[in-house]
Amino acid sequence: MNTYIQYKKATNHIAKPFAYLDLDLLDDNISQILSHSLNKQVRIASKSIRSVPVLKRIMEKSERFQGVMCFTASEAIFLSENGFDDLLIGYPISNKDYISSIAHEIKKGKQITLMVDCFKHIKIIEDAVRDENIIIPVCIDVDMSLVYPNFRFGVYRSPLRSIHEIHQLIYTIQQSKQLKLDGLMGYEAQIAGVGDQVKGKLLKNSVVQMLKKQSIQQIKELRSEIIESIKEYDLSFRFVNGGGTGSLASTCKEEVITEVTVGSGFFSPLLFDAYKDFQYKPAAGFALDIVRKPAENIYTCSGGGYVASGATGKDKLPAPYLPENANLHSLEGAGEVQTPILYKGNENLDIGDPVFFRHSKSGELCERFNSLYCISNGEVVDEYATYRGEGKCFL
Numbered sequence: 001m002n003t004y005i006q007y008k009k010a011t012n013h014i015a016k017p018f019a020y021l022d023l024d025l026l027d028d029n030i031s032q033i034l035s036h037s038l039n040k041q042v043r044i045a046s047k048s049i050r051s052v053p054v055l056k057r058i059m060e061k062s063e064r065f066q067g068v069m070c071f072t073a074s075e076a077i078f079l080s081e082n083g084f085d086d087l088l089i090g091y092p093i094s095n096k097d098y099i100s101s102i103a104h105e106i107k108k109g110k111q112i113t114l115m116v117d118c119f120k121h122i123k124i125i126e127d128a129v130r131d132e133n134i135i136i137p138v139c140i141d142v143d144m145s146l147v148y149p150n151f152r153f154g155v156y157r158s159p160l161r162s163i164h165e166i167h168q169l170i171y172t173i174q175q176s177k178q179l180k181l182d183g184l185m186g187y188e189a190q191i192a193g194v195g196d197q198v199k200g201k202l203l204k205n206s207v208v209q210m211l212k213k214q215s216i217q218q219i220k221e222l223r224s225e226i227i228e229s230i231k232e233y234d235l236s237f238r239f240v241n242g243g244g245t246g247s248l249a250s251t252c253k254e255e256v257i258t259e260v261t262v263g264s265g266f267f268s269p270l271l272f273d274a275y276k277d278f279q280y281k282p283a284a285g286f287a288l289d290i291v292r293k294p295a296e297n298i299y300t301c302s303g304g305g306y307v308a309s310g311a312t313g314k315d316k317l318p319a320p321y322l323p324e325n326a327n328l329h330s331l332e333g334a335g336e337v338q339t340p341i342l343y344k345g346n347e348n349l350d351i352g353d354p355v356f357f358r359h360s361k362s363g364e365l366c367e368r369f370n371s372l373y374c375i376s377n378g379e380v381v382d383e384y385a386t387y388r389g390e391g392k393c394f395l
């Protein structure tokens with residue numbers, strides 16, 4: 001169910017603005033993600049969810065949802081306290097107090113893994129837990145960018161690319177009394193996070209598709225070369241993690257991969273409409289209140305300026321979703337307190353009516369609202385707290 005009238009009727013009693021989650025569409029996305037991920041384990045990228053009840057709902061659907069990729073140490077501790085286990089912190093931490101708190105959680109029996117990509121990260125962890133009787137599991141993050149002499153197709157995250165550098169880091173971890181190697185991660189952002197079927201960008205799409213093809217092959221070779229090369233060490237690390245929503249098809253085909261990370265595919269925000277290989281359902285969004293009608297075909301809503309992070313561009317703006325054929329005004333975009341929309345469709349809109357929007361990105365929606373009203377079968381059936389609703393602001 002996702003027509004304007006149905007959503008409007010279902011949410012009539014809720015004061016706008018509010019965020020919503022269509023549980024039926026979420027469940028469809030969960031099933032699709034499970035089928036796209038073949039037989040691999042799926043780690044949920046919590047940055048793209050930011051709501052404990054949603055994480056729990058996904059987790060309960062299949063044993064293949066095996067753990068969470070957290071985005072900060074304090075979030076990992078929060079999730080651990082909320083009953084989650086197998087928490088991989090996807091990004092390095094430099095704060096020793098946070099590392100001590102993680103160590104405390106590990107001592108309670110929790111599986112929490114820290115990310116490293118250089119000697120300094122290792123030293124910081126060692127220093128933070130030096131006097132404690134504990135072994136901290138770490139994961140090595142390897143750069144998966146496609147790098148040419150004057151051009152890089154990828155992101156700037158880990159500096160680690162060569163087998164030699166990776167071996168040096170593994171050796172150092174092996175020598176450490178406080179660390180053990182738990183996994184390897186390589187996030188191919190240029191496949192997973194770059195749309196290749198963006199409306200109106202025919203030429204760019206074909207270049208991106210070509211680069212993706214080259215990159216997928218290179219990543220496959222690099223990953224299997226790394227895993228092959230470390231067989232000489234007496235290692236028994238738990239996982240090889242790769243990918244994201246946008247790369248499920250290619251990442252899951254790699255034999256060496258044991259688990260894939262997925263976040264955005266569950267809510268399927270606007271940016272994920274622009275991929276040629278898949279289409280998830282628009283499960284999450286927000287509703288604004290029409291409060292003015294300043295001109296014919298223009299309806300001005302209260303609020304709406306929930307712009308997404310990343311390189312600035314129109315694609316980071318939210319967009320009206322229902323009723324269909326509504327658009328932002330090009331001179332105003334999504335405003336701090338007022339958002340005019342242009343609408344010439346069939347619905348008889350009036351002051352007090354909702355306009356349903358989708359966010360450009362996934363989890364950032366939840367930083368704007370305390371809860372997600374859960375819609376199923378044409379009714380609001382639940383209300384899920386977001387991190388913000390629980391008073392949490394991790395980044």
Ligand SMILES: Cc1ncc(COP(=O)(O)O)c(C=O)c1O
Nearest residue numbers: 045048187244245261262263264
């Ligand atoms: C390390 C890492 N893995 C995986 C992902 C994929 O997340 P999503 O599925 O939400 O695109 C991201 C997203 O930025 C990431 O930073």
